Amino acid sequence: MDKTVKAEGRSIDSASPREAQSAAKSASGARAKPPAASRLGVAKTYKLYINGKFPRTESGRYFTVADAKGNIAANMCRASRKDFREAVLAARAAFNGWAGASAYLRGQILYRVAEMLEARAEQFVTELKLMGVDKRAASREVTATIDCLVYYAGWTDKYQQVFSAVNPVASSHFNFSILEPVGVVSVLAGPENALLGFVEAIAPVIAGGNTAIALASEQNPLCAVSFAEVLHSSDVPAGVINILSGYRKELAEQFASHMDVNAIIANGGDASEIKMIQEQAANNIKRVIIRKKPIAPDPYQIIDVQETKTTWHPIGG
Amino acid sequence: MIAPKPDQAPRVDQVGVDERVARFRARSIKKASKVEALNLVLSQIDLTTLEGQDTPGKVRQLCQKAMRLHDSLPDVPHVAAVCVYPMMVAEAKKALGASGIKVASVATSFPSGMAPSDVKLEEIKLAVGLGADEIDMVISRGKFLEGKYQEVFDEIVACKQACGEAHLKVILETGELGTLDRVRHASLLAMQAGADFIKTSTGKIQPAATMPVTLVMLQAIRDYYYDTGRMVGMKPAGGISKAKLAIHYLVMLRETLGEAWMSPEWFRFGASSLANDVLMQLQKQRTGIYQSEDYFSKD
Numbered sequence: 001m002d003k004t005v006k007a008e009g010r011s012i013d014s015a016s017p018r019e020a021q022s023a024a025k026s027a028s029g030a031r032a033k034p035p036a037a038s039r040l041g042v043a044k045t046y047k048l049y050i051n052g053k054f055p056r057t058e059s060g061r062y063f064t065v066a067d068a069k070g071n072i073a074a075n076m077c078r079a080s081r082k083d084f085r086e087a088v089l090a091a092r093a094a095f096n097g098w099a100g101a102s103a104y105l106r107g108q109i110l111y112r113v114a115e116m117l118e119a120r121a122e123q124f125v126t127e128l129k130l131m132g133v134d135k136r137a138a139s140r141e142v143t144a145t146i147d148c149l150v151y152y153a154g155w156t157d158k159y160q161q162v163f164s165a166v167n168p169v170a171s172s173h174f175n176f177s178i179l180e181p182v183g184v185v186s187v188l189a190g191p192e193n194a195l196l197g198f199v200e201a202i203a204p205v206i207a208g209g210n211t212a213i214a215l216a217s218e219q220n221p222l223c224a225v226s227f228a229e230v231l232h233s234s235d236v237p238a239g240v241i242n243i244l245s246g247y248r249k250e251l252a253e254q255f256a257s258h259m260d261v262n263a264i265i266a267n268g269g270d271a272s273e274i275k276m277i278q279e280q281a282a283n284n285i286k287r288v289i290i291r292k293k294p295i296a297p298d299p300y301q302i303i304d305v306q307e308t309k310t311t312w313h314p315i316g317g
Numbered sequence: 318m319i320a321p322k323p324d325q326a327p328r329v330d331q332v333g334v335d336e337r338v339a340r341f342r343a344r345s346i347k348k349a350s351k352v353e354a355l356n357l358v359l360s361q362i363d364l365t366t367l368e369g370q371d372t373p374g375k376v377r378q379l380c381q382k383a384m385r386l387h388d389s390l391p392d393v394p395h396v397a398a399v400c401v402y403p404m405m406v407a408e409a410k411k412a413l414g415a416s417g418i419k420v421a422s423v424a425t426s427f428p429s430g431m432a433p434s435d436v437k438l439e440e441i442k443l444a445v446g447l448g449a450d451e452i453d454m455v456i457s458r459g460k461f462l463e464g465k466y467q468e469v470f471d472e473i474v475a476c477k478q479a480c481g482e483a484h485l486k487v488i489l490e491t492g493e494l495g496t497l498d499r500v501r502h503a504s505l506l507a508m509q510a511g512a513d514f515i516k517t518s519t520g521k522i523q524p525a526a527t528m529p530v531t532l533v534m535l536q537a538i539r540d541y542y543y544d545t546g547r548m549v550g551m552k553p554a555g556g557i558s559k560a561k562l563a564i565h566y567l568v569m570l571r572e573t574l575g576e577a578w579m580s581p582e583w584f585r586f587g588a589s590s591l592a593n594d595v596l597m598q599l600q601k602q603r604t605g606i607y608q609s610e611d612y613f614s615k616d
Contacts, residue, residue, distance in 0.1 A: 081607075085607050088607065254607070257605075257606045257607070258606065258607045258609075259606060259607060259608045259609035259612060260607065260608070260609035260610070260611070283606060284609065284611075284612075
């Protein structure tokens with residue numbers, strides 16, 4: 001992205017666009033060869049990621065994200081509640097397949113995401129730098145993100161045996177508790193660590209067999225939206241992770257109220273937002289997980305979005 | 318009476334039909350109009366279960382649903398009818414009692430229609446005898462495609478007679494007719510033979526109801542009305558499971574046949590899962606919150 005800005009700066013110099021245009025016209029009139037440095041950069045259109053596809057928002061709205069220097073970095077889709085509704089439909093449709101996939105397969109797929117991110121590390125370092133992160137820190141963040149994915153990939157086939165239990169009971173029953181994914185989880189990403197924070201928020205959700213709809217941070221959405229390209233080129237089934245960009249104030253209430261969402265994870269957010277989330281979530285008794293500050297990966301974040309199922313199985317006679 | 322020949326029905330301009338349908342689909346119906354449309358859709362639904370695994374218990378359950386669609390939306394209308402196999406008519410009739418909901422029964426060797434005429438007529442008489450208010454018959458597509466229009470025509474006439482007081486809906490099974498020209502011809506044939514309703518599909522064949530096919534049938538109804546002054550009803554069936562699509566059908570109905578047909582008496586949706594989606598949309602309109610299937614009955 002920053003390369004594009006620089007390239008344009010060089011070609012147009014200090015001339016206004018109109019002057020540049022008329023200069024080009026007279027040049028072509030004289031059948032002169034176009035100047036070699038005039039190639040326009042091809043800037044990426046940042047779009048939403050819903051059901052394994054990259055649609056624009058149905059609303060046609062967008063908002064502008066500024067880079068660290070205050071220049072326009074990108075026009076982002078300003079997703080509407082209808083985009084969110086479509087994403088929930090996709091996540092619900094994907095849930096049975098993903099929850100039913102073997103733990104081993106989910107681990108393999110998460111590991112595959114890490115592989116793809118490794119290959120594209122440079123792209124994310126560039127985006128982080130554009131947003132004002134210094135080179136070394138950007139590099140560290142991308143590496144930490146890859147490690148986070150590998151960490152949760154490893155946990156997919158282990159959390160069940162660590163956190164399940166056979167319970168001692170005073171009757172002739174074999175009593176055991178196992179974990180099941182809660183279902184569709186909506187995630188509001190926090191503003192810190194554009195890439196790492198985002199991946200830390202969604203990786204434990206899908207590691208446990210849930211499907212997710214995540215809202216990228218409003219101030220810092222570039223990396224989160226680009227991460228969709230990584231997901232798209234790995235083997236994550238369509239709809240398992242859906243990524244939106246937009247105004248948190250506008251969408252948080254939808255994330256909290258939708259009856260077909262089973263849990264909400266809110267990273268950051270002020271007191272009034274937390275209150276709203278808790279009230280709206282009460283409609284269908286969603287699980288509410290509030291994380292005021294980013295936390296390092298741990299298996300308890302998988303358990304946060306698991307339901308415990310206890311079974312009483314008669315034995316003997 | 319003589320059956321109409323294919324050249325007595327107008328040719329259909331398929332590109333024109335598709336373009337017209339695209340315009341219906343672009344229409345946006347919001348807020349109060351949407352709620353009104355959703356309520357109308359509910360009142361026009363023929364709640365249907367036509368499966369080999371149907372049991373009296375399942376039919377009773379469906380009838381309960383037909384009468385009380387959703388407890389937290391007490392002011393919505395009930396559906397128009399419950400549509401079942403002849404074997405289940407008595408059960409449905411008993412369960413529905415004096416609710417005002419009609420019992421529709423498929424007959425004439427549904428869904429293939431591959432049975433001798435006298436067997437088909439017996440089946441209709443049996444269903445009517447058990448208390449069916451409406452009969453959904455299938456035409457013999459094989460004979461129609463063979464060009465034996467008179468036989469198809471005579472069969473419908475005989476079925477209409479066998480129905481007595483009961484309303485006759487004639488299923489053209491448009492998915493097997495192949496072209497819109499044949500749909501138009503079959504519509505005309507069925508109406509001249511005495512059909513009270515013409516219906517697109519059994520729901521057992523893909524494609525089932527589509528908007529282009531329904532538009533052609535609606536146009537046939539309109540022209541038949543201009544020619545004879547007799548109103549014929551329309552029932553698209555199969556594949557309409559979303560409220561939004563149902564509203565597009567209503568727009569098409571309103572703009573092709575007008576206000577007079579906008580009632581359960583003249584227009585029905587044959588559907589099993591449409592009602593739930595409409596209820597979810599109504600609940601969404603009421604609360605402002607997107608709904609989940611988890612909170613609506615399965616059948």
